[in-house]
Amino acid sequence: MNVSGRRQSRNRSKSFKAGECQGNHTTRRRSIAGTFITDPALKLPPRPKANSFAPDGKRDDANGVFEKDEKFKEPEGDYDPYQERVVDHPTTNTETLLHLLKGSLGTGILAMPNAFHNSGWALGLVGTIVIGIICTFCIHLLIKSEYELCKRRRLPALNYPATAEAGLQEGPAFFNKVAPISGHVVNFFILAYQLGICCVYVVFVASNVKDVVDVYWYKMDVRIYMVIFLLPLILINYVRNLKYLAPFSAVSNIITFIGFGITLYYIFSELHGLDEREAIGEVQNWPLFFGTVLFSLEAIGVIMPLENEMKSPKSFGKPFGVLNVAMGLIIVLYVGMGFFGYLRYGENALGSITLNIPSEDPLAQVVKITMAFAIFITHALQNYVAIDIIWNGYLAPSFEKNAHKLYYEFAVRTLLVLFTFLLGVAIPNLELFISFIGAFCLAALGIAFPAIIDQSTFWYHRKGWAFVKMSFRNICLILFGILGLVIGTYVSISNIYEHFSDGSL
Template structure:
């Protein structure tokens, strides 16, 4: 792509492409990271703790069930492929946002702001969606993390119910959902990631203890591997895709913790928070999924804690551990929903800043109540995991990042043989196909579960 370059007095250079669009070149010396003014920034270690906690939620406990829909050979291979694609999309998303920050000479842009600016500077065909770009991205982010919180309410309540049923009295799971409303709100009232950091660190330590207990039961009585399927029929793969994508991706939290970092450059280094954290996450997911499926086969349930001996003391300890860690993750995942609803939209409507804390707490209380209401209606945990993962994360984690890079590179070119363009078209097609098929299969199975 031919270009003409003009240099301004402030050292900022503009590149005009053949279509006449003016684009700030990436050799501009403005570094957005150096101009961020973050209140209560998190250290690299605190960010790493948040990353692990955000990426290792209740979804990891569904990996044996996911592998039952793929097979013990297909499962690890596809998990690794999906994980690598997800990490790559996060890299191109963060790098594209950084590039737009340089062009606009601003310290930070949110996902939705970057998407709006990118569409404006990208191919003319995308300009028709400009009016809805910001609310669309914000809406998907808020809804996705809200959906995660709904799943977490179900998971925590079911874990507590199993213990209470065994030792005290049998109660409906909806009553247990009522009992956890106040603890959920108390932790959710923490409004900064820095304050949540010690909770994430504690939860990560508990998680590894819980994993150890689950693996102890799994390894105790492994049957011959020949009793399990190395491959499964293609029709079962969409459920696998949605469950794995849900378990791996946490786009909103991953962006939020990067925004609040004291040293954001360490986030996307080759051995930075994103790559090292995701390597650990994928290793745990493949380990638990492979051996969990080997042990339980098609009997693997939506949470592997439902498969381990229900009356054993050690198993009850594991359930308590995962209930506590999920309770902590609820506040971390729900941070994105509250941040978008309050900080981006509602806070501007209230001119009395002295009441902002009260209003935000009321908003957070409303979110907790809504997650409770939706959780009551969820018939099957694993199917809902797959539906949320297929629908929202195909868009947020695959389609939008690829679309944003297409727009950001529009004025600069797509490299030799337009490889960047072809790659991003593939990612968009992969996201659309996986999202539609996964969502359809999940909805059909949810309807069937209601009718049985």
């Protein structure tokens, strides 16, 4: 492609809202969690004509079929999205690896001992590794689909919702029909996931502070602590420019890693033998294990933005690239925390392992308070994604000329915090919340949706045995994701109902 052609392509990409991850600062909207949010009013550029991506075969766009079953060939002057990306501050492979590790280490890893309690240590070891491999593979499918769609649309990058819409437009008629709403569906699950994380954070902060205060003062219901933290949570979510939270975020990251280290000290101080723990847990608890592991391992919200911001994005998906190395390390860390945490605390393992360490010990008190502070700060960062989707994506355009637009924005911010607060008050149980969010949101976002997008994207580009293999693989992944979503959500809701019925919530 000549220089003028590249400039024209870049100009087109700047005007395409679904690809706002590239372009000037006035049109680019980024969330701190790394999820580029699609504009609900976006219109993808027209789907390329058949001869632009399949020169040897004419496609009937109305019926979604090829008239000639010829082998796909790349068009002349092939467009490479990686070469067209304009990133202000591109990240190296090492920086991307660290960002991915940091994005995957949070309250989820602290819940892994409880996950192993639901599965048993043997099933937990195998299950966590298998789920981790499946999640990693599905991320590869999503990245591959995004790259292929960017080539066809001649765009430098797409976000998750836009990838879903563009991918379904490329498939047969029954995929085409749902393509217009696919971006909104993806946004719904991202929104549910982010708000769910914020609910978990509300419960986590209140529970850990309560554990410490109970040692020195009379015991109060954990909901009272949630009420105490409500106003500070609202105020911190009023920060519109996240650069003011950056120093606190850096401190919270340091605190988190120190807290992990001290927690490991307590875990290894008194390990029990394998003969004292269940190798295989009760079958009815397996869906809770599935949901918790998905919640803990899956980092689908940060994957595509991190890859889009890389200096060498081709290194991301290589066999020994950033993604595989990062997910390998994450799986090892999560298996280790779950296995040894379960050996230490057994059936008493709670939704956060920090709640198991002795509250009377001053060192443990430091861990609980500092970890609560770190997660408190992170609440604003996670809620920023939800605010971006609801306000910038759906509501702000309606208030563009309203003199009180800022007041409406703060009202939305307040309502979102109140929503996470009320859910936390209603269900102040970390393990139930975590398993529910993992099963309901991440089984779809992390497993089923990438397989559906891959199937539709390459529907007319895989022939014969290759098409059969792709279809069989994706059908298995879709069924696995749907079953995990339905069964995991049902079991989580059933457990929540039981806790309500017996008054333990």
